[in-house]
Amino acid sequence: xxRTNLKILHAPAxxxxxxxxxxxxxxxxxxxxxxxxxxxxxxALMRQARAASDVVVVSIFVNPAQFGKGEDFAKxxxxxxxxxxxxxxxxxxxxxxxxxxxxxxxxxxxxxxxEGISAVLEGASRPGHFKGVATVVTKLLNIVKPHTAYFxxxxxxxxxxxxxxxxxxxxxxxxxxVPTVREPDGLALSSRNVYxxxxxxxxxxxxxxxxxxxEDRIRQGETDVPGLKxxxxxxxAGESSGVVDYLSVAHAESLMExxxxxxxxxxxxxxxxxxxxTRLIDNILVGANS
Amino acid sequence: xxRTNLKILHAPAxxxxxxxxxxxxxxxxxxxxxxxxxxxxxxALMRQARAASDVVVVSIFVNPAQFGKGEDFAKxxxxxxxxxxxxxxxxxxxxxxxxxxxxxxxxxxxxxxxEGISAVLEGASRPGHFKGVATVVTKLLNIVKPHTAYFxxxxxxxxxxxxxxxxxxxxxxxxxxVPTVREPDGLALSSRNVYxxxxxxxxxxxxxxxxxxxEDRIRQGETDVPGLKxxxxxxxAGESSGVVDYLSVAHAESLMExxxxxxxxxxxxxxxxxxxxTRLIDNILVGANS
Numbered sequence: 001x002x003r004t005n006l007k008i009l010h011a012p013a014x015x016x017x018x019x020x021x022x023x024x025x026x027x028x029x030x031x032x033x034x035x036x037x038x039x040x041x042x043x044a045l046m047r048q049a050r051a052a053s054d055v056v057v058v059s060i061f062v063n064p065a066q067f068g069k070g071e072d073f074a075k076x077x078x079x080x081x082x083x084x085x086x087x088x089x090x091x092x093x094x095x096x097x098x099x100x101x102x103x104x105x106x107x108x109x110x111x112x113x114x115e116g117i118s119a120v121l122e123g124a125s126r127p128g129h130f131k132g133v134a135t136v137v138t139k140l141l142n143i144v145k146p147h148t149a150y151f152x153x154x155x156x157x158x159x160x161x162x163x164x165x166x167x168x169x170x171x172x173x174x175x176x177x178v179p180t181v182r183e184p185d186g187l188a189l190s191s192r193n194v195y196x197x198x199x200x201x202x203x204x205x206x207x208x209x210x211x212x213x214x215e216d217r218i219r220q221g222e223t224d225v226p227g228l229k230x231x232x233x234x235x236x237a238g239e240s241s242g243v244v245d246y247l248s249v250a251h252a253e254s255l256m257e258x259x260x261x262x263x264x265x266x267x268x269x270x271x272x273x274x275x276x277x278t279r280l281i282d283n284i285l286v287g288a289n290s
Numbered sequence: 291x292x293r294t295n296l297k298i299l300h301a302p303a304x305x306x307x308x309x310x311x312x313x314x315x316x317x318x319x320x321x322x323x324x325x326x327x328x329x330x331x332x333x334a335l336m337r338q339a340r341a342a343s344d345v346v347v348v349s350i351f352v353n354p355a356q357f358g359k360g361e362d363f364a365k366x367x368x369x370x371x372x373x374x375x376x377x378x379x380x381x382x383x384x385x386x387x388x389x390x391x392x393x394x395x396x397x398x399x400x401x402x403x404x405e406g407i408s409a410v411l412e413g414a415s416r417p418g419h420f421k422g423v424a425t426v427v428t429k430l431l432n433i434v435k436p437h438t439a440y441f442x443x444x445x446x447x448x449x450x451x452x453x454x455x456x457x458x459x460x461x462x463x464x465x466x467x468v469p470t471v472r473e474p475d476g477l478a479l480s481s482r483n484v485y486x487x488x489x490x491x492x493x494x495x496x497x498x499x500x501x502x503x504x505e506d507r508i509r510q511g512e513t514d515v516p517g518l519k520x521x522x523x524x525x526x527a528g529e530s531s532g533v534v535d536y537l538s539v540a541h542a543e544s545l546m547e548x549x550x551x552x553x554x555x556x557x558x559x560x561x562x563x564x565x566x567x568t569r570l571i572d573n574i575l576v577g578a579n580s
Contacts, residue, residue, distance in 0.1 A: 016462045024316065026314065110458035111402075112402050114400045115399045115401065116399050139460045142461050169425075169428055172306045254397075
């Protein structure tokens with residue numbers, strides 16, 4: 001754990017000036033975009049960035065453009081003081097904390113949309129979510145000018161959208177996808193886990209058990225997707241009060257829903273389940289690298 | 291006229307490598323994006339870029355994403371050999387001529403949209419046009435990584451869309467707008483002027499006369515926009531066979547249509563007129579800088 005002099009910047013133009021100077025002096029910039037409420041999942045991203053970069057930038061921005069009406073934008077956990085300590089402990093060089101009005105000033109009008117894969121799964125449940133994600137990621141990459149940016153596999157669809165966006169818009173950055181960090185009982189770390197009451201928290205690991213079960217069946221040669229989905233739905237209904245929003249078995253890049261699993265195809269098994277008002281997502285990749 | 295060793299590149303990644311090396315060595319990159327069929331208007335852009343930059347990149351790409359169905363994408367003039375000589379004569383360092391499949395490969399899905407100002411004027415007549423423009427400009431800026439990019443005032447709405455996009459997406463580039471270059475009789479240079487038959491060519495300067503007339507009236511204190519528009523329409527109908535697509539008197543940045551001109555307000559007077567199947571546009575800025 002190497003402690004640096006953490007610099008905190010708020011203005012996009014200030015960070016661009018710093019990034020230009022780094023690049024001119026040949027430094028490799030690593031970037032970890034976050035919405036704050038940092039946990040061990042983010043720590044894993046920061047560790048990888050620190051190990052592979054000369055300088056590391058972390059951003060904390062709860063992006064209003066990716067929250068729909070009635071979603072948890074207002075109550076999304078904000079804890080800048082403890083986040084700052086975590087970022088400092090991770091040996092990060094710059095923490096970027098823009099103001100909302102600095103990111104979306106009056107008259108703001110420009111949006112980036114990755115068509116097709118933005119409309120399914122999370123995008124079907126959360127219309128406009130990935131347009132907000134694609135827009136803010138484009139902005140952040142233009143501000144930070146990183147050589148490499150780190151994203152968590154936990155948000156699998158976000159990864160697919162960002163990879164497509166980077167390739168399509170010729171953004172000159174390398175994307176590293178870091179495996180999901182889990183609690184000992186299998187629950188994927190998420191800033192939203194704090195919303196769970198003790199009973200819901202005790203039930204929530206069923207998501208990972210259902211995913212692992214489906215993964216095991218596929219590895220054993222199961223190809224029938226409707227059958228897998230009904231087994232997963234049965235596990236979740238039988239072992240928890242969770243209400244399934246979606247269960248998906250899809251091609252890992254196109255996110256096209258499958259009816260049959262073919263050998264060697266990279267498959268993303270993903271789900272979203274509500275516990276009361278709290279919505280959790282999780283996923284497992286089968287047969288894919290990264 | 292200083293002749294350089296003109297390098298021609300086709301692959302986006304190759305140009306990014308060159309741009310990175312230039313930037314590391316402290317060189318200032320000037321960029322002139324074009325669709326080819328270069329004329330003296332483009333030459334003015336290249337001269338300004340050459341004078342103010344260490345290295346100059348010109349792109350030639352007839353961008354399919356900004357042409358609608360039934361528009362002139364297929365017949366848009368292509369003359370790469372003579373363009374190359376013009377670019378060489380202008381002392382340009384790199385000519386970037388991407389393939390369509392290199393810019394929009396199979397599975398391409400990402401589009402940039404500047405809402406509001408993309409929907410009026412040219413955008414109303416050409417749905418999707420500015421989404422195509424905003425997308426390709428974003429891509430080109432990511433590929434060329436210029437410090438400064440040069441656009442012609444002739445495409446006034448394109449300038450407004452690009453300025454908005456640059457500001458909104460935090461693209462770290464300076465935009466220079468170069469005044470419209472005209473024939474001695476006032477006709478704005480355009481790659482599409484070659485479509486005009488001799489009779490249409492003789493009538494086409496009425497566009498500039500109508501714009502100048504409206505400009506003079508505004509400078510003399512006229513504030514009534516409907517009156518101005520009917521005078522312009524009368525001139526065009528009386529002096530040509532041109533069919534007006536639109537006549538606009540708008541705020542120069544928001545492109546909001548005006549009914550009354552206020553003193554000191556930057557005003558864009560613009561129009562689109564069809565001569566047979568050829569559609570010409572032109573504009574004049576009143577009371578604005580750049």
